[in-house]
Amino acid sequence: MTAGRILGLLCVMLSHAAPAADSPSAAAQLGRLLFADRSLSASGRLSCASCHDPGNAYAAPPTATVVMLGGPALDRPGLRTVPSLRYLGDTPRFTRHYYVSTARERQDRGPTGGFMRDGRADTLRAQVLLPWFDPAEMANADPVSLAARLRAAPYRAQFVQAFGADALQTDAALVARAAEAIERFELEDPEFHPYSSRYDQFLAGRAALTAQELRGLRLFADPAKGNCAECHPHDSGPGGRGPAFTDFSYHALGVPRNPQIPANREIRFFDLGLCGPRRTDLAGERWYCGFFKTPTLRNVARRQFLFHNGRFSTLTDAVRFYVERDRRPQLWYPRGAGGPRRFDDLPAALRANVNRSDAPLNWRAGMPPALDAGEIDDLVAFLRTLDDAQ
């Protein structure tokens, strides 16, 4: 398939109103099978769908714990919460500098793009390989063992149909084609970008929002109030794309440490996002430590664990954290000798990386809170309109 055809498909898939013109490609149909195949894991009990539940917007299933267990015996905890796989089609390649130049601004928005919470995979097909070979996830030891599992699976004919007989010749080619098939599935299947939320209906003029939801929308967009749209844009994108509710940018928000993550029992351990430990190429770029990718807010009300470390479980708490992080740090951070230990999920030397410039994270003593309790409720009511239709 040529780049042009992939792009053409992408345009069809992602344009807000247009229905998919083509039926799924053979590769995408194969990808659907691979996505749900537990036999591709060392444990034999984990598939992509185990953690990216098709019934829960391709995010963690309702029964999930803060981080999922994987590995050959399903006893190894992950490090971060499970992101949704929906609405990833417009993700830029990871870059330290993302430039915008529209009628309204002309800026370098800083690190942006890539897949995984630290952007270490450049493409979806590269991303697919990471859980397959992660010892705490599907835990294939190497391409040879994964290829053996692929050869044993009952969809050999589909492989040949999608990619030709050559696809089965070498282990490396087989694994690469399998990853490509899952990428095709994720890009082509409307289930990954349904744009079926009440908010989408509202934008299309087919549904109304309640008065409270409309108040929430205004607070969401108002730069002096929620200012959420700064990183979670709610407008249609270039070429009339549906709003992605993420700009794929990276920030350090100072989310408190979550003791429920087993790795955090080691007090000297810090998950620094762009700086590591999972990503390794930016380890020397200290100014990016603590940065994690902005997730889409679509289907956010369905997530049980919010932020990369799942520290918050309710939308109200998450929104309150933005509003009151610096106003009432004692609510969020553990007590230390000199008061609350702010930004305790980062080593002291890196806490200056935490965003203190974008409202409402720019709170200074004497300023009123950006949102009061009623406004927080309004904002949360709006966020609930972003759930896709079940």
Next chain:
Amino acid sequence: MNTELPGSAGRRRRTALAAAAALGAGAAFGAQTATPIEHLIVIVGENHSFDTLFATYAPRSGASVRNLRSQGIVNADGTPGPRFAQAVQQRALPTTHFTLNPPRAGAFVNLPQPRLTGVLDPLLQNLKPVTDRRFPQQLAPGPFPITRYVPYAAVRNPPTLAGTMAALANSTGDPVHRFFQMWQQTGGDNAAPDLYAWVAVSTGIGGDNDGMSPQDPQQGGELMGFVNMQGGDAAYLRSLADRYAISDNYHQSIMGGTGANFYALSTGDVAVYNHDGVLATPPENQIENPDPLPGTENFYRRDGFMGGSYVNCADASQPGVGAILQVLAAKGVASRCLPGAYYLVNNLAAGFDLDGHVQPLGPNNFVYPPQDVPTIAEALSARGVGWKWYSGGRDADDLAIDMRTLHLSLQAARGQQYNFTGDPLVASRAVMTRPDLRARLQGLAAFRRDIASGRLPAVSFVVPKNLDSGHPGYSVIASYEAFLRDTIGAVRANQRLWAHTAIIATADEGGGYFDSGYIQIVDFFGDGPRVPLFVISPYARRGHIDHVYNDHASILKFVEYNWGLAPLSARSRDNLANPVADAADPYKPANSPAVGDLRSLFSF
């Protein structure tokens, strides 16, 4: 008593060795200059056409000038003049394909009311792109004086961050300024400048930008605005025009915006899509398509920062290309388009970041690949002539005030102030992969240190911070004026430097503002409308208004003449001959295509 010296006629050639002895190690060595100018400082602000700034200027010297007032389009007070009809804006009828000469559908009754698109408030927040109610609904459908409704900002000297932020209360909307739009607005030669407003309001900056739609392209009549120099606006710039030399026939090189024009200033050429130096095809969504979307008057199908930016202009079947090639053929002008080459005609960011990392390409990454087009930078270095490109906000030194005042990280402050589309040498593989060349990309704090210490190189390019650039929306002309006043004052304070220096102050492009001047079609890419050009030097022809046809390649030609360099490549615009003025019209070269080398603005 000022320190200006008359031209020292006997000293046409001086060794730069002498200059090096006088000015320290930073000066050129081993090179000779053909004129007494040993230091050239090229200051590039943003986005004003000649008529936006000089619409009503009446030269103190009595010299002739071609502006809105002299042509009778407006009166000295900015009101419509006896020949206002020459600039009245027309509507056009929808067409099925991009066309430069759509059938006209009658004049606008009133100019579409200006919009606040792109305007920052004094706290640097984006205003909504709604109607700008400071302007009346019933503006006549042609040029109008902005400052009758929104006063010219008062920016003190020396300028401060607080001052330039406060001046944003006087900023106005940012007109569209993109490649195909400008071709359509001017028809190429600006013979009938009557479609500026219609193109702006019918397609705007393109649908491939956040929030743009065919229903509302977010543009109004702001592009027809001008400041009223005769009414007292831009008094310092006027004094420069009176005391030194200006051109009223200097043009942006490329139709459209910042990126391509800065690129032309540094190369005399355009950037091209490539993979490791081999021509390649960009992602499909980044190829321009200015054919109108069905059901719209003139809303381009694919255009915008996150959409079309490249054009394969050797292929007449590509959208938008045939219409322009036809005009070129009619005038007997070569396109300068190579088969299979996709040229960058609109803004993308450079393929390297400031630290030299190659930036990723892809359909959602709005970056153009590293370039191998020869630049003036390597040419100067190869000749042993010193140069630097000083860009505001490049270094932490430049941004300390922004970080402190606005509580920003270095990165966020740079995002606000650094002109990333106006830094073309960062796109050059030769510059960015050679540490000795890359080290010559510096910030404005370094520029001021080099002036004070006498270490200024032979050739300096200077780009102000965004807020000082004069770009509508996030700056005002008064801020660029204050920047120039401060910079020129600093150069003049070093008398030994000033004695052999020429400062050229210009704008990268006209910002999409109306201009009434003739445009010479040089190739597929331009020229574009006139922009202001000042030559400030003890050797400037005082009070002179130069009519010789020039564009950004003229700066390259001056550098090449003065320091003995060859044209940058076989295809660069600095190969063009000097103009021989048409007997009937001094603004038109009889030997077109031709551009001058600026020498006519000096008296040596």
